[in-house]
Amino acid sequence: MRLDGKTVLVIGVGPGLGSATAYMLLKDGARVIMAARSEERLREIRKVLSKYGNVDYVVGDASGQSGARKIVEEARKKVGRIDHLALLAGNYVDSPIENLTEEQLDGMINANLKSPIYALNAAVKDLGQGSSVVMVSSVFGTYATSTGNVAYSSTKAGVAKAVEVLASELSGRGIRINAVAPRAMDHDFVPERDWRSKRKLGGKSCPPEDVASVVNWLMTDESEWVDGAVIPVDGGTRR
Numbered sequence: 135m136r137l138d139g140k141t142v143l144v145i146g147v148g149p150g151l152g153s154a155t156a157y158m159l160l161k162d163g164a165r166v167i168m169a170a171r172s173e174e175r176l177r178e179i180r181k182v183l184s185k186y187g188n189v190d191y192v193v194g195d196a197s198g199q200s201g202a203r204k205i206v207e208e209a210r211k212k213v214g215r216i217d218h219l220a221l222l223a224g225n226y227v228d229s230p231i232e233n234l235t236e237e238q239l240d241g242m243i244n245a246n247l248k249s250p251i252y253a254l255n256a257a258v259k260d261l262g263q264g265s266s267v268v269m270v271s272s273v274f275g276t277y278a279t280s281t282g283n284v285a286y287s288s289t290k291a292g293v294a295k296a297v298e299v300l301a302s303e304l305s306g307r308g309i310r311i312n313a314v315a316p317r318a319m320d321h322d323f324v325p326e327r328d329w330r331s332k333r334k335l336g337g338k339s340c341p342p343e344d345v346a347s348v349v350n351w352l353m354t355d356e357s358e359w360v361d362g363a364v365i366p367v368d369g370g371t372r373r
């Protein structure tokens with residue numbers, strides 16, 4: 135398997151992309167440590183995924199520097215080493231400009247921009263030659279525009295820029311950083327299902343497995359010449 139012997143910390147594990155990513159990494163041989171704020175949900179997800187490999191979790195909020203450090207420290211205590219990072223925590227809010235609130239804009243900055251940056255800040259000393267970091271942007275932060283969501287789209291544009299800057303900053307240490315840019319994903323991950331039958335090329339939304347499989351590939355050596363890229367995973371709909 136492509137990720138035998140590797141440990142991946144996945145931050146932002148819920149019922150969608152996070153669980154699908156953890157599942158695919160486990161099936162590819164990785165040891166997975168998941169993180170999010172809801173212990174109850176993480177416990178459930180661990181129960182479902184344990185039959186596929188070595189999976190555990192830590193509870194925490196990655197949107198502040200001390201919270202992100204705590205997640206990484208706890209993860210380190212549990213697994214000893216961290217080879218790769220999947221930084222998936224994020225959220226969405228509709229925010230037409232005339233109704234935009236401080237809470238909405240701060241919430242998007244915290245969830246979408248601060249979480250991945252603070253998580254990498256906390257974990258970068260664990261990483262080295264061959265490590266891969268994956269963040270999540272959105273086609274609406276990069277390749278396409280939609281209206282009524284300036285708080286969301288501008289933070290996802292920030293993630294795309296962060297990937298570019300950080301890839302340049304860390305390439306000398308052999309650490310790759312990329313992002314996926316989905317359009318709309320469902321939140322209904324179930325292991326072993328026929329997920330390909332649930333979407334059609336050109337359709338506007340996809341099951342989370344479509345995006346998780348690209349995140350998984352970015353963790354493997356097969357993508358080792360891909361760095362500083364924001365990869366649209368949108369069935370071509372950005373056009």
Ligand SMILES: NC(=O)c1ccc[n+]([C@@H]2O[C@H](COP(=O)([O-])OP(=O)(O)OC[C@H]3O[C@@H](n4cnc5c(N)ncnc54)[C@H](OP(=O)(O)O)[C@@H]3O)[C@@H](O)[C@H]2O)c1
Nearest residue numbers: 146148150151170171172195196197223224225317318319
């Ligand atoms: N779904 C879409 O249509 C879509 C499209 C483009 C991009 N994305 C992006 O893809 C990523 C995953 O989305 P998803 O649809 O799978 O969303 P999701 O089901 O809501 O999963 C994101 C998970 O991140 C966790 N999280 C949020 N803030 C956190 C924080 N501060 N610290 C730690 N964990 C945190 C949440 O769990 P807790 O509440 O337990 O912490 C949540 O379950 C997000 O970055 C999202 O913005 C989604």
